Amino acid sequence: MSAATSVRRRRFRWVALGWIGVLYVASIPWYRETGAVPDLIFGLPDWVVVAIGCYLGVAIVNALAWLATEIPDSLERDDSEGTDEP
Amino acid sequence: MSFSTLGVIALGIYIGGLVVMAVFARRARVDLGPADHFLAGRGLGAFVLFLTLYATAYSGNSLLGYPGEAYRRGYSFIMATGFMMSIIVVFHALVPRLRPVAITHGFVTPGDWVRHRFGAEPASDRVATAVSILMAIALANFLFAQLVAMGIVVGHVTDHAIPEWAGVIGLAGFILFYETFGGMRAVAWTDAVQGILMLVGLAFLLSWLLGESGGLSGITAELARVRPEALAVPDARECANWASTVALLGLASVVYPQAIQRVYAARSGASLKRALSLMSFMPLTTTLVVTLIGIAAIPRFAHLDRLGADAVMPSLLAEWATAGPGATLLAILVFVGALAAIMSTADSVLLSLGSILAIDLFGRSNRDPETTHFGKRAAMAVMFVAVILALVPGLTLWRLLELKMELLIQCVPAFLLALHWPGLRASATFYGIAAGGVVAIGGALVGFGRIGGVHIGVLGLGVNLLVAVGWSVMSAPPGRKTA
Numbered sequence: 395m396s397a398a399t400s401v402r403r404r405r406f407r408w409v410a411l412g413w414i415g416v417l418y419v420a421s422i423p424w425y426r427e428t429g430a431v432p433d434l435i436f437g438l439p440d441w442v443v444v445a446i447g448c449y450l451g452v453a454i455v456n457a458l459a460w461l462a463t464e465i466p467d468s469l470e471r472d473d474s475e476g477t478d479e480p
Numbered sequence: 481m482s483f484s485t486l487g488v489i490a491l492g493i494y495i496g497g498l499v500v501m502a503v504f505a506r507r508a509r510v511d512l513g514p515a516d517h518f519l520a521g522r523g524l525g526a527f528v529l530f531l532t533l534y535a536t537a538y539s540g541n542s543l544l545g546y547p548g549e550a551y552r553r554g555y556s557f558i559m560a561t562g563f564m565m566s567i568i569v570v571f572h573a574l575v576p577r578l579r580p581v582a583i584t585h586g587f588v589t590p591g592d593w594v595r596h597r598f599g600a601e602p603a604s605d606r607v608a609t610a611v612s613i614l615m616a617i618a619l620a621n622f623l624f625a626q627l628v629a630m631g632i633v634v635g636h637v638t639d640h641a642i643p644e645w646a647g648v649i650g651l652a653g654f655i656l657f658y659e660t661f662g663g664m665r666a667v668a669w670t671d672a673v674q675g676i677l678m679l680v681g682l683a684f685l686l687s688w689l690l691g692e693s694g695g696l697s698g699i700t701a702e703l704a705r706v707r708p709e710a711l712a713v714p715d716a717r718e719c720a721n722w723a724s725t726v727a728l729l730g731l732a733s734v735v736y737p738q739a740i741q742r743v744y745a746a747r748s749g750a751s752l753k754r755a756l757s758l759m760s761f762m763p764l765t766t767t768l769v770v771t772l773i774g775i776a777a778i779p780r781f782a783h784l785d786r787l788g789a790d791a792v793m794p795s796l797l798a799e800w801a802t803a804g805p806g807a808t809l810l811a812i813l814v815f816v817g818a819l820a821a822i823m824s825t826a827d828s829v830l831l832s833l834g835s836i837l838a839i840d841l842f843g844r845s846n847r848d849p850e851t852t853h854f855g856k857r858a859a860m861a862v863m864f865v866a867v868i869l870a871l872v873p874g875l876t877l878w879r880l881l882e883l884k885m886e887l888l889i890q891c892v893p894a895f896l897l898a899l900h901w902p903g904l905r906a907s908a909t910f911y912g913i914a915a916g917g918v919v920a921i922g923g924a925l926v927g928f929g930r931i932g933g934v935h936i937g938v939l940g941l942g943v944n945l946l947v948a949v950g951w952s953v954m955s956a957p958p959g960r961k962t963a
Contacts, residue, residue, distance in 0.1 A: 407572075411569070411572060414569055418562065418566070418726065421562055422559075422719050422722045422723055423713050423714060423719065424716070424719040426713040427713060428712075428713055428714070428715040428716065429709075429712045429713060429715065430712065430713045431708075431712065432711065432712070432713060434697070434700060436696060437695055437696030437697030437698070437699070437700050438555075438696055438700060439555055439700070439711045439713075441555075441713050442555045442558050442711075445558045445559075445561075445562065446558065446561070446768065448562075449561045449562050449565055449763065449764065449768075450764060452562075452565050452569070452760075453565060453760045453761045453763070453764055454760075456565070456568055456569055456757075456760040457757040457758070457760040457761065458757075459572065460568075460572075460753050460754075460756045460757040460760065461753065461754075461757050463572065463575075463576055463753050464576065464749070465575060465576050465579050465580075465749030465750070465752050465753050466576070466579070466580040466749055467579070467580060467583050467748055467749050468580055468583055468584050469580050469581060469584045
């Protein structure tokens with residue numbers, strides 16, 4: 395893999411992880427009025443649909459982030475992520 | 481043929497299949513060393529790796545504990561899908577860095593990493609011992625929870641023709657047999673079958689429930705009638721608990737010894753990333769499904785007590801089985817799938833526990849074949865004690881899971897922080913674990929399981945990190961790089 399591709403993948407992975415963080419924050423209904431009677435969407439309370447939608451988004455983005463991740467099988471190959479032993 | 485007779489026959493066929501697989505796994509072994517027994521010779525490909533990760537992650541807690549908790553809490557337990565997914569997210573911080581070090585140095589247990597990382601420092605052994613003790617306690621708790629769940633399922637699947645105590649003892653014996661006989665290879669192969677059974681079974685059960693209840697709309701309408709608070713927007717405390725549970729499960733589960741050992745056992749980094757990529761979707765096909773099953777049970781079983789709620793899944797299956805011959809067969813399939821999920825977690829836990837006891841706590845070599853035998857004997861001893869404890873009813877499966885995670889999460893700095901921060905010192909890590917452990921255990925003992933909805937273990941981790949980072953910075957020799 396070329397150095398440019400490796401850098402692109404690493405950057406994509408960090409952006410993906412950032413989006414996952416945003417989706418997790420949005421999945422919790424902290425911004426809704428406590429105890430409010432929700433509207434129903436597809437037979438589910440709307441805040442539940444939002445949470446499921448966020449988790450579906452996390453699943454897709456996380457799967458793509460894993461595919462963009464390099465997992466070296468030895469320390470000799472471990473050059474792209476700067477993962478020298480601490 | 482009656483439901484209980486069919487249940488006994490299905491159980492017999494399933495156990496026979498496990499024995500055959502253990503024999504094949506035994507024949508496939510390459511040598512008698514610990515890496516072959518505990519890590520399947522580091523040869524697990526993407527597909528088997530995915531299924532063994534899946535079957536290990538989704539356990540008796542998922543199939544009995546989660547529907548039970550969804551029954552108690554209502555729709556707010558949708559958080560379970562999020563926290564199961566967070567495990568695969570947090571793995572990003574562990575796997576790419578740990579795997580190359582582990583393969584290069586031939587690690588077998590999590591303690592191997594800790595000793596390697598802090599090897600040159602005087603407190604290295606203390607950290608490794610503290611981490612191994614916490615992991616061993618957490619695993620023993622996990623094994624105990626699986627045995628309790630096994631008893632519940634066997635009792636229901638055979639309509640109590642086989643009593644719960646006999647199910648616990650008998651199945652514990654079979655797990656011991658195929659785990660000691662075939663090692664990680666047998667565990668991974670049986671996990672693969674068990675994972676498929678669980679997926680198929682849950683899909684059938686949910687489709688029956690939706691059909692019976694008039695779809696999601698029907699379930700929600702009934703819920704609004706019998707327990708309207710179960711669909712209302714959760715309050716601030718419940719939202720804090722939601723975030724805390726995502727953090728607790730996400731962080732603590734990545735330091736599951738059996739998960740770390742699967743990182744070591746993968747054939748290659750490429751296999752591992754494909755397996756983890758697929759694992760991202762499994763909370764949607766499993767956790768979400770069992771949550772909806774638990775919620776659908778609320779109108780059907782109106783007044784179950786806290787412990788009784790753990791049996792909502794078997795109770796639903798028993799009800800389903802009365803709907804006709806086809807439903808009976810499918811219900812039996814789901815029962816076996818549930819049992820399979822529980823056994824697959826129990827066997828992985830036992831294998832991991834054996835290796836930790838032998839290598840990390842009793843100091844056996846991770847290359848000596850005698851260590852394998854010692855690990856097997858240690859696993860047998862732990863299983864014996866866990867079986868006795870499992871015969872005494874007590875805590876809910878969910879509370880057992882929380883207690884385990886609150887201890888396990890204290891190991892996080894020794895892995896995630898140690899992998900990413902060269903300045904972390906062994907003594908600081910040890911005192912951090914001790915401080916976090918005191919907060920978590922002390923809080924639980926005096927009845928502060930959660931403060932403002934946040935788990936005491938998560939607060940303990942905060943103290944743990946403060947001590948570990950603060951002590952490392954303060955005790956760094958002048959001029960030493962700490963960041």
